[in-house]
Amino acid sequence: MTQTPPPIGIDLGTSNSVIATATNGNFEILENKRGDRKTPSVVSYDWESNQVFVGKQAANRAVSNPEDTIQSIKRHMGDDETFPLGNETHRPEGISALILKKLVQDAEAQLDRPIENAVITVPAYFSEKQRKATKKAGEIAGITVDRIIPEPTAACLAYGLQASSEKSVFVYDLGGGTFDCSVVNISDGLVEVEGVDGNADLGGDDYDGLIVSWLIDQIEQSHGSKPDVSDTTVESRLFEAAKKAKHELTSLTSTSFSLPYVELEDGSTANFEKTLTRDTFKQITAGPTQETLDITKEFLKGAGITPTDIDDVILVGGATRMPAVQNAVERLFSQEPKVGINPDTIVALGATAQACISQEIPVPSSESANITPKTDSPSNEAVLGSDSQPVLLDVLPQTIGVKMAHFETKETYFQPLIMKDESIPAETEISTTPLEDYQTHTTFEIYQGEAGTIEGNELVDEFTLGPYPPKERDEASHRMSIQIDADGIIHVEAVDEQHNTREGIQINAEFELSENDMQSVQSDLPALHD
Structure with missing residues (x-):
């Protein structure tokens, strides 16, 4: 007896990617072979085996093998630029296809079933060319892409599984390489996008870059010469340290850098140690945070919406874990963004809900995914997972x-x-x-x-x-x-x-x-x- 292919949703992210499914009336994030729910969107070529590492192993090689490692390929989707892997060069769709193949292979091993179809998410402000490139990446990876849907829309689709009353939801989506903002109305199984805006070249990577610039200045002040960032290994070490500091400062008030034997432009080496506080981090990275707020304000103004018109605010994307970002969004809307929703996985869950719709199979309720929004009324019933299927109405992202x-x-x-x-x-x-x-x-x-x-x-x-x-x-x-x-x-x-x-x-x-x-x-x- 032929098994029905499982519904699959994929969040193909700039920094990390997530794959999910729905089985037996439940949502499930599919782990990779390492047992992780997120797979770094990093590809690294290994000359000895003539193969590529994808995921954590590739990310670990970014410092030791920077010239053979490709990161943040999502920022190049739709470009004509090519990237070297070994003796060959490949377009961004091919690099992304390797990430998708890794996700699918690991998921197939966990499900013990082949994966043939998937719904893949993209930033809301992706152009037509970027969306087409993403779909092509799926096809190269050997899967049929049933639909491409915007990440904020997917997040709202997942969040709206439990909304029985009409809500106006604002999605603030700050990922590794892109920023989107959307207003979505949710009512009785209808998820209707009212408008989108964003910047396809703004995200957590920009915060890393600002930390690296700060590090370069601090090293020059201490040792009289800048790090030799023309050496890709030196540059990779700085970026790796910056990412680590950014992540640690989500839960700590300070973090320390310890960088021995940093090669400088004057030919010498330096042992560098420095503490970065959360307050200093907030100051040096204020630019991209303010840019997201400016885009948000302009978007709301153009749509004739005030922050007080918004019932709920959802944070999506790993970069929203930064306290400075959370606090800035809270001040703008005068309300705390919804808690209890994992910003790293909600997009993949929403994509899976759309995959269920595409395959005309029941969509699980949000309770199965542990994303039930907190409500004042205990009598709210799940809209999805009932006899009716949700309806997703999208908008055109660009004229x-x-x-x-x-x-x-x-x-x-x-x-x-x-x-x-x-x-x-x-x-x-x-x-x-x-x-x-x-x-x-x-x-x-x-x-x-x-x-x-x-x-x-x-x-x-x-x-x-x-x-x-x-x-x-x-x-x-x-x-x-x-x-x-x-x-x-x-x-x-x-x-x-x-x-x-x-x-x-x-x-x-x-x-x-x-x-x-x-x-x-x-x-x-x-x-x-x-």
Whole structure:
């Protein structure tokens, strides 16, 4: 008898990744082979075995083998940059695929069942290209990605399992490399995203960098020369010490650095010892914390929401464990963020809930995941896990538009078509004319972003309509329609109305590979070290 594939949710994080499932009416975080619930999103190449370490073993090699170790690859998703692993170079999707393969292999060993499908989360403010790259990483890893959903939405989906009354929830999501903020309404099994904002290049890594800058200054003051950070081993040692200090200061009021034999720029070495207090840490890292608050305030203002309109505040992401961050969020909203919710695992649990929905199987209640929010009323009943399934309504994270030209001046400009924070699915259409007389083809360029200019936005894709009979501009008429489905996949079509010539694209197809190409990409990846 064929077993039904288990519902799988994956939080593919910048610093750490988590995989979860739902079995026998319960949520479960799947441990890796080391027995850890989190797997560091780190990949390190081992020349001796011609294999790669993924996870804690790779993170441990970051100091001794920095040139063969890749960290924070999530910040490069959607980029064209390549990264060396051994004698080969690989795109970010390939590196992320190795992390996903490790998660899946360890989970399969624990479940004693194959994993074929998964829901993977991404930052809410990820662009279309970054989302597509994430989906491609899943496919390279050998799994079918049923859906890509935003991390704050997943957190609210998990949190909303127990909400029987209507709530307006603010999600403050500060991970290793990204920051998102979202407002989500939860009511009777309906999880409806009202709006999102964020910065895909702001996170806990930036706090590490500021600690390293402080260390460099302190070493120079003590020894008259800066550490030689052109040496990757020296730089890695400083970053490793910075991360350790950041983690220790979540529970301690001070921590000590002990760095023997630090190579300096003047060729000498130094033994460096220094204490960093939580107050000093707060001062030197005030910049990124304030930036998250500025984004939050601007987002709320634009949405016409005040902090007092928010019923609950949820913290997501490991960087929210920092007391300075927690205190800043508490001051802004004049309420303590919800406690008892693990910021490291709630996203994976929400992704698993969506996986249950995708596979049309019952979603466990939040009680099974130990994420039941504290309420004043003991009579609240779990919405999920009952006869009804939850419904997730998402929004468009960034405006989608097309490159247009003024009829008289022919000056090009960005024409928004579906606006940021509009509920999806969504669709619209627009009438256009060719740029020149007697054209037989017209190219349509689709952009994403909030800038008023073409140059300020990101080209998502383009396609060409034609050939069609040549006419003068004012006699020709084209109609372009754009649709965005519930999964955020964009479909665009253009029609020459006089002659019914039409052409279109499904924009998520940019990263699609043939079966032969996919096999080639997969075979080029180095094997995982057991």
